[in-house]
Amino acid sequence: MKLTDLCRLVFHFVRTRWLLRFSSRAALQAWQQKKITAFLKQQLPLTPFYQQYAGLTLQELPVIDKAVALEYFQHMNVANISLEQASAIALQSENSRNFSAELDGITVGLSSGTQGPRGVFLTSGKERAKWAGIMMARTMPADLLHSLIFRATPIRIAFFLRANSNLYTTLNSKRIHFKFYDLYEGVDVHLPELQAQVPTILVAPAHILSRLAELKLQGHLTISPQRVISVAEVLEPDDKSRIEAAFGLPVHQLxxxxxxxxxxxxxxxxxxxxxxxxHIEPEWLDQEKTRFVPIITDFTRVTQKVIRYRLNDVLRVxxxxxxxxxxxxxxxxxxxxxDDILWWQQRNGHELVAVYPDMLRHAITMASISLPDYRLEQHGSELLIAIESGETATINEAMNEMIAAITGLAERLGLLAPNFKSMTYVAGEISSKRRRIRCVSRTDIQHIRHIVEKSAEVAHA
Ligand SMILES: [Zn+2]
Structure with missing residues (x-):
């Protein structure tokens, strides 16, 4: 790392860790507003897509999503990089598993999502150093920070992900040994190296941490990291308890x-x-304001603009x-x-009501027996359930428990339970993101109405 980048990293570390403190939420918001105003004033005229909006406030700018960001990719970055150029570099890195390629000093990365077109990100050298400083400030426990400064032994980070990036290896230095474990090769193949690395910090998607926890509980792995961080997918309650039991630490999330x-x-x-x-604008999903879809504006990143970008995620306050x-x-x-939200019909009405994935997760964890890995898919009025293979008797028992738990949830919510069907359990590639709950298609409410009206007519006659 260049000295200027190192200085930048340390500056952002110190600023993020100790200086950016606010006495109240109102103070944070007022400060944010000032930063956003300055950011928009300076950056909108420089970014082709936003030039037409120069002078407008954040609230007046269009809300965009991934499709728009990809369509106008070249006009939303200030490096004039086209989506074709960026994708070509990113795909080349993916195929060669060498993630160090750059385009005029700009790092190009692909999102690890498996649904729909993949997102592409661009970061400059300055932004990478800054990102590393912020990331370290947010994740480094105090005792590790102490040993980073005062002890001779470096901090060792084990990082499991589908794809590496220059962004992450920015952290690599004399004091920090960063090791990337490529999930394309699976998990178990990395065990000897992981064991030899003796990581101080372990970072991986939740279902990979869960697999490592299982191996540790079985005695096949003896590492004892001082911090365990879950990334890239939802941390399911059963994984969380397994990981915490195996490593004797709370799981952190990024x-x-x-x-x-x-x-x-x-x-x-x-x-x-x-x-x-x-800056995160909540698009509330319910009147009680408990869940929202975030519309985000990164007022510190300049190479690629992320302004009023609506994510496809649900967050709960x-x-x-x-x-x-x-x-x-x-x-x-x-x-x-x-699209992990399921939609079930009201018991006394025709409306479809949102059943959020965590409601299902909670109901399933509260079942009277501990359930194996599962998948739930809504296809119209049917809910397909897959249970991880085991003995037939245990699968049947688990299936009955699952149905009872979900039916109980529907009752508590005043909704009609879906029609249950079983489907074959497919574990999926270890390198892909796990999604246990998915809505493939909603109930055709028109169809239901039609049936109800028809039967009402018959009753009338
Ligand atoms: Zn806190």
């Missing part, structure tokens, strides 16, 4: 996607939005403020994608 570094867990283990760098003293919004959970 919510980092192509569009930015959105949330992290504080020292008390509570998820906080990274509002010192990203925490009931109470966190006692750590941070005034950034605390979350109870990142629930998953918008």
């Amino acid at each position: 919510y980092q996607c192509t569009e930015g570094f959105l949330a992290y867990t504080c020292e008390l283990g509570v998820l906080h939005l990274n509002e010192e760098f990203i 925490r009931d109470a403020q966190c006692s750590c003293g941070r005034v950034s919004l605390a979350l109870a959970a990142i629930e998953g994608r918008c």
